[in-house]
Amino acid sequence: MISRIDLRGAALPEGAALRDLLPRAEFDVEAALETVRPICEDVRHRGTAAVLEYNRRFDGVTHGATRVPAEALERALAELDPAVRAALEESVRRARLVHRDQRRTDHTTRVVPGGTVTERWVPVERVGLYVPGGVAVYPSSVVMNVVPAQEAGVAGIAVSSPPQAASGGLPHPTILAACALLGVDEVHAAGGAQAIAMFAHGTEECRPVNLVTGPGNIYVVAAKRLLKGRIGIDAEAGPTEIAVLADAGADPVHVAADLISQAEHDTLAASVLVTDSAALADAVEGELKEQVARTRHHERVTAALAGRQSAIVLVDGVDEGLRVVDAYAAEHLEVQTADAAAVAARVRNAGAVFVGPYAPVSLGDYSAGSNHVLPTGGCACHSSGLSVQSFLRGIHVVEYDREALAGAARHVVTLAEAEDLPAHGDAIRARFGGAVPDAPREARPEAAAGEAGAGEGAR
Incomplete structure (x- = not known):
C-alpha cells in the first residue's frame, strides 16, 4: 500500500542529494503553461464572455454572469446547517485571534539628527481570493484567505470558486455561506485558469486585483505563474502533503489516521512517515490497511498512499530524521517523538509544525487558529504560509x-x-x-x- 525508503546505516547526503532520495509528486507546471496561456489571453480580450464560455466547457454550467447575486449569498447563509455555521464561526474566531496579533505597526528610525526613515505598512488595495472546488468543498479555505486579508485592512476583497452544476451554476452553497458569514459580498462563479485571468485582467463584472492568493489545481498554479508580475501571488501551491516524524513511542493508530487524513484530499496528495523505529513502521502499515478499508474515500486514499509521492522513510535516529524532514520541507509536519516540543524547536523547514499527539494536521485545517494555506513541494525552505503580512507592503518614507x-x-x-x-x-x-x-x-x-x-x- 505504501513504499519504504531505507536510509539507515550510511551517512545521509547533503542538500539536493538528500532531497532527491525523498518522495515527491509529479507536478509539471511548465507543461501546463501552454494549456493556460490561450485561456488567459482569451479572458484578457473578451472578458466575461470568455470566462462564461470556459465555465460551460470545463464545468458544464451555463449562466449569464460570473458574479453571484446578493440574494444567493443571503440564502446560502440562511439555509446553512446550524452545526456547520457554529463550526465556521468558531474557526473564524480562532483565526482572528492569531492573525490579529500579526498586524504590523509603523516604525521610524532616526538615522542622524534631522534624518529619519519610516517603514509604513500599507495593505494591498484589492485582492482576489481563490477557493478550489473539485472532489471536496472548502469553506475553510474561505476563512483562511479572507480573515488575514481583513485583518490586514484590505479594502477590496473578491472571492472566486468553480461553478457547480448541482448548485445551479453557482459555487457550492457552503462556500457562499462562508463568504456571507465573513461579510464578503463580491463572489464570482469561475474556476481554473480563467478565474485567475479574470482577477488579473479584469472583466466587465470584476475589477482587476493587485494580489491573488489561494490554492488550486495545476492549471490555477500555471496561470498564477504566467500572470505573476501583472499580479502578485502568494505561492505556487502543489498537491497537499504531510510528513510525520515519529519514534517508537508514537501511537501507530494516530500516525496512520493522520497520513490518511491528507491522502483523502487528492490522488496526488503526499503522506510521508519518517521514523527510526522499524516496529512503528510495521504497525503503521498494518493500521493503514485496516483504516483505509473503513474510510469513505478509500479508493482515492489508496491511490495517494501507493503513489510515488508517499513513503515510509527509515532513519537511524531522531537527529537523522530531523535532517530528512528539513530536506523534505513539508507543507505540514507532525512531530510525534519523545520531548516533541524540543524536537519541533529544531525544525527549520516546514509550512506549519504540529507538536505532539494532540495537535493533528486536521486541527490546523479548521480550528487551531493557524492558517492552512501553506507552501508545498519543498517551498517551505524559502516561503511562508498565508498571513496578514501576505497582504501588506512595507513602504520606506525618507525624510532628511x-x-x-x-x-x-x-x-x-x-x-x-x-x-x-x-x-x-x-x-x-x-x-x-x-x-x-x-x-x-x-x-x-x-x-x-x-x-x-x-x-x-x-x-
Missing part, C-alpha cells in the same frame, strides 16, 4: 533636512562616481550651489570618535 543631507553628501557623490552615475552626484550638488558640502562636524566619524575618546579619558 538640509544639514542631514549635507552630512551624507560626500559619501553619496563618492559612491555615485564609483558606479559611473555622475548625475546621481549632481542631484546632490544641485542642492548646495553646485558644490559638495563638507559634513558638519557632528556628522563626521572622526569627530564622533574623538569625542568618545575624550569622554573615556575623562572617566
Whole structure:
C-alpha cells in the first residue's frame, strides 16, 4: 500500500542529494503553461464572455454572469446547517485571534539628527481570493484567505470558486455561506485558469486585483505563474502533503489516521512517515490497511498512499530524521517523538509544525487558529504560509533636512562616481550651489570618535 525508503546505516547526503532520495509528486507546471496561456489571453480580450464560455466547457454550467447575486449569498447563509455555521464561526474566531496579533505597526528610525526613515505598512488595495472546488468543498479555505486579508485592512476583497452544476451554476452553497458569514459580498462563479485571468485582467463584472492568493489545481498554479508580475501571488501551491516524524513511542493508530487524513484530499496528495523505529513502521502499515478499508474515500486514499509521492522513510535516529524532514520541507509536519516540543524547536523547514499527539494536521485545517494555506513541494525552505503580512507592503518614507543631507553628501557623490552615475552626484550638488558640502562636524566619524575618546579619558 505504501513504499519504504531505507536510509539507515550510511551517512545521509547533503542538500539536493538528500532531497532527491525523498518522495515527491509529479507536478509539471511548465507543461501546463501552454494549456493556460490561450485561456488567459482569451479572458484578457473578451472578458466575461470568455470566462462564461470556459465555465460551460470545463464545468458544464451555463449562466449569464460570473458574479453571484446578493440574494444567493443571503440564502446560502440562511439555509446553512446550524452545526456547520457554529463550526465556521468558531474557526473564524480562532483565526482572528492569531492573525490579529500579526498586524504590523509603523516604525521610524532616526538615522542622524534631522534624518529619519519610516517603514509604513500599507495593505494591498484589492485582492482576489481563490477557493478550489473539485472532489471536496472548502469553506475553510474561505476563512483562511479572507480573515488575514481583513485583518490586514484590505479594502477590496473578491472571492472566486468553480461553478457547480448541482448548485445551479453557482459555487457550492457552503462556500457562499462562508463568504456571507465573513461579510464578503463580491463572489464570482469561475474556476481554473480563467478565474485567475479574470482577477488579473479584469472583466466587465470584476475589477482587476493587485494580489491573488489561494490554492488550486495545476492549471490555477500555471496561470498564477504566467500572470505573476501583472499580479502578485502568494505561492505556487502543489498537491497537499504531510510528513510525520515519529519514534517508537508514537501511537501507530494516530500516525496512520493522520497520513490518511491528507491522502483523502487528492490522488496526488503526499503522506510521508519518517521514523527510526522499524516496529512503528510495521504497525503503521498494518493500521493503514485496516483504516483505509473503513474510510469513505478509500479508493482515492489508496491511490495517494501507493503513489510515488508517499513513503515510509527509515532513519537511524531522531537527529537523522530531523535532517530528512528539513530536506523534505513539508507543507505540514507532525512531530510525534519523545520531548516533541524540543524536537519541533529544531525544525527549520516546514509550512506549519504540529507538536505532539494532540495537535493533528486536521486541527490546523479548521480550528487551531493557524492558517492552512501553506507552501508545498519543498517551498517551505524559502516561503511562508498565508498571513496578514501576505497582504501588506512595507513602504520606506525618507525624510532628511538640509544639514542631514549635507552630512551624507560626500559619501553619496563618492559612491555615485564609483558606479559611473555622475548625475546621481549632481542631484546632490544641485542642492548646495553646485558644490559638495563638507559634513558638519557632528556628522563626521572622526569627530564622533574623538569625542568618545575624550569622554573615556575623562572617566
